[in-house]
Amino acid sequence: MEVSSRNQLKGTIKMLKKGPINSEVTVVLPGGIEIVSVITTYSAEKMNLKEGSEVYALIKASEVVIGKD
Template identity: 50%
Template sequence: MSIKSINVRNQFRGTIKEIIEGPVVSEVDVATPAGIVTSVITTRSVKELDLKPGREVIAFVKSTEVSIATL
C-alpha cells in the first residue's frame, strides 16, 4: 500500500516499540527521532494492520486543539 496524499501535516516516521493490547483498545508506542508517540487504537485495527514491535510505521497526528500551560 502506498499513501498518495493525506491531509495530516504532522507525520512522524518511527518503529513500533511496544503494544499493550486490551480486549477492545490497544496502546501502540512508536519510537521516533522526536521521542515516543503513543496511539490508542482498536485492537481489531492492530490485528488488521498486522502491527508488531519492530515494524516501521508513520504516526499521523491531527488535532483540532492544542493547549498550553505555564511552568
C-alpha cells in the first residue's frame, strides 16, 4: 500500500463499535497511545476490520484515515 500521507502510525485495533452507518475504531499504538477514528461501517466491513487487526492510522489535515495491508 502506498499513500501520500506522511503521518503513518502502525497500531492494533483495540475496540470497534459498529453502528448502522458509521463505526468507531480505536487504534492503540506502541507505547499505549490510542487514536480514535470514525469511518463508514461499509468500509470497516469491506476491510474486514476486527479487534486485534494490525492497521495504519493515516493522518492528513484534520482526519484520521484507517488503512490495512
